[in-house]
Amino acid sequence: MKPHSREWYSKIARELGTYDHPWKRHTDGPDPELIYDALLSNLIAGGMWVLEAGCADGKDAARFGSYAAAWTGYDREEEFIKIARQKVPQAAFAVWDGKSELSMMLRGPYDLVVSRRGPTSVIDHLPEVAAPEARFLYVGPTLDSPRVPDKLSAIGWTILGEWHTRVRTWLPTEEDDRARSEFLGEDHDPERWQAESEVRGRMYWEERQTILAAAK
Numbered sequence: 001m002k003p004h005s006r007e008w009y010s011k012i013a014r015e016l017g018t019y020d021h022p023w024k025r026h027t028d029g030p031d032p033e034l035i036y037d038a039l040l041s042n043l044i045a046g047g048m049w050v051l052e053a054g055c056a057d058g059k060d061a062a063r064f065g066s067y068a069a070a071w072t073g074y075d076r077e078e079e080f081i082k083i084a085r086q087k088v089p090q091a092a093f094a095v096w097d098g099k100s101e102l103s104m105m106l107r108g109p110y111d112l113v114v115s116r117r118g119p120t121s122v123i124d125h126l127p128e129v130a131a132p133e134a135r136f137l138y139v140g141p142t143l144d145s146p147r148v149p150d151k152l153s154a155i156g157w158t159i160l161g162e163w164h165t166r167v168r169t170w171l172p173t174e175e176d177d178r179a180r181s182e183f184l185g186e187d188h189d190p191e192r193w194q195a196e197s198e199v200r201g202r203m204y205w206e207e208r209q210t211i212l213a214a215a216k
């Protein structure tokens, strides 16, 4: 099953009920995704309406939702949305794939639209759902596919900042190496493990690209 395909996310939602990396890791510094948390904490304010694309089981709604006037998450996996509704009853959640017609509940207007490793297709809908002075915050392993900055420029949004962060990270055991390879849709390479593993395990770079944009 191809990682990040629809069936793959359905299986994770059914079997695990949450989205998380299935391998252990030790990093040599702060998690590169913390920049997203810091930006989100600084941007969010009482009175704001927030829309989250690809909210899965509502982890960010649970963490940050109470700082906003309203937090609405959507995800195309119905199972995730059921769990999110149970976990965070004070937030609103909808099943949506970004392709079918936008329901009334998702129309906003939102002051802040966020996506943590979620679908970048939400960018196509910003003109419909975002308030005139809205912000968009995204973090993912890459900005390249599709080109997030290009998509934002195409709708006339201004990029306020881009943060490229990476930290040396260790996979402590071969099982963790295998789990990561499978998660990335790659074959496990025992020879690479043999050649590259040290006392702390095998090193790789954990990378994130974070982008903040404004409607004007």
Ligand SMILES: C[S@@+](CC[C@H](N)C(=O)[O-])C[C@H]1O[C@@H](n2cnc3c(N)ncnc32)[C@H](O)[C@@H]1O
Binding pocket: 009, 019, 020, 053, 054, 055, 056, 057, 059, 074, 075, 076, 077, 080, 096, 097, 098, 115, 116, 117, 118, 119, 121
């Ligand atoms: C990598 S997971 C991230 C989940 C969550 N934001 C987190 O950080 O834990 C991506 C999520 O986006 C959802 N997703 C992927 N493509 C989508 C689309 N086109 N429309 C809505 N949700 C989508 C998946 O079902 C999954 O829950």
